[in-house]
Amino acid sequence: MAACGGAQYARDKGIPVILFPKTKDEPDGLSPDDLVKVLREFEVDFILLAGYLKLIPAELIRAYSRSIFNIHPSLLPSFGGKGYYGMKVHKAVIASGARYSGATIHFVDEHYDTGRILAQKIVPVLANDTAEELAARVLREEHKLYVEVTTALCEDRVVWREDGVPLIQSKENPEEYY
Ligand SMILES: Nc1nc2c(c(=O)[nH]1)N[C@@H](CN(C=O)c1ccc(C(=O)N[C@@H](CCC(=O)O)C(=O)O)cc1)CN2
Numbered sequence: 075m076a077a078c079g080g081a082q083y084a085r086d087k088g089i090p091v092i093l094f095p096k097t098k099d100e101p102d103g104l105s106p107d108d109l110v111k112v113l114r115e116f117e118v119d120f121i122l123l124a125g126y127l128k129l130i131p132a133e134l135i136r137a138y139s140r141s142i143f144n145i146h147p148s149l150l151p152s153f154g155g156k157g158y159y160g161m162k163v164h165k166a167v168i169a170s171g172a173r174y175s176g177a178t179i180h181f182v183d184e185h186y187d188t189g190r191i192l193a194q195k196i197v198p199v200l201a202n203d204t205a206e207e208l209a210a211r212v213l214r215e216e217h218k219l220y221v222e223v224t225t226a227l228c229e230d231r232v233v234w235r236e237d238g239v240p241l242i243q244s245k246e247n248p249e250e251y252y
């Protein structure tokens with residue numbers, strides 16, 4: 075959305091803003107192929123989703139293999155997939171009686187929330203939590219976790235285990251991974 079907070083923040087910082095996808099409300103939005111073309115022109119290496127609520131198309135997944143990340147407000151694979159976004163996630167967690175929730179950062183594949191998990195942070199669910207209270211507690215951890223993971227990404231500390239599980243190499247103890 076042209077008027078969303080992220081787009082306005084970028085404009086204020088002189089960061090180019092492109093709209094995707096093309097819809098009746100956003101006729102200036104790009105097609106998937108044009109989006110890939112523009113991202114290449116801007117020499118974009120990684121794509122980080124934050125509250126993006128549409129399915130990322132296969133064209134982008136293919137063009138940016140192992141380079142698209144998403145943050146989800148639950149401990150995937152629980153409470154993920156189509157229909158699980160925003161407050162819907164936290165309402166489902168509370169209704170389930172789960173004692174813990176949290177934030178998950180995962181690689182994006184062609185389905186909702188099924189990509190390889192890269193990082194998680196656990197958050198307690200309190201007996202009298204409202205969905206809003208749980209959402210706020212999880213969001214605080216999300217904002218910290220995304221910075222931690224992005225830093226590791228920029229410092230080349232994201233590695234792949236032989237069985238295909240991605241890990242983050244500790245900056246303090248390079249022999250350790252998590
Ligand atoms: N190819 C992928 N695209 C996206 C992924 C992904 O893992 N692979 N993650 C989502 C983010 N997400 C959860 O983290 C998510 C977002 C939205 C939905 C959803 O059910 N959306 C509704 C439409 C909602 C709306 O338009 O208001 C739907 O598809 O019916 C589920 C999970 C981002 N894209």
Ligand SMILES: NCC(=O)N[C@@H]1O[C@H](COP(=O)([O-])[O-])[C@@H](O)[C@H]1O
Nearest residue numbers: 124125145146147158159160213216
């Ligand atoms: N399944 C996707 C999903 O629910 N994403 C969630 O949307 C919120 C965006 O917050 P923000 O608008 O403050 O960035 C975040 O909690 C993020 O986990």
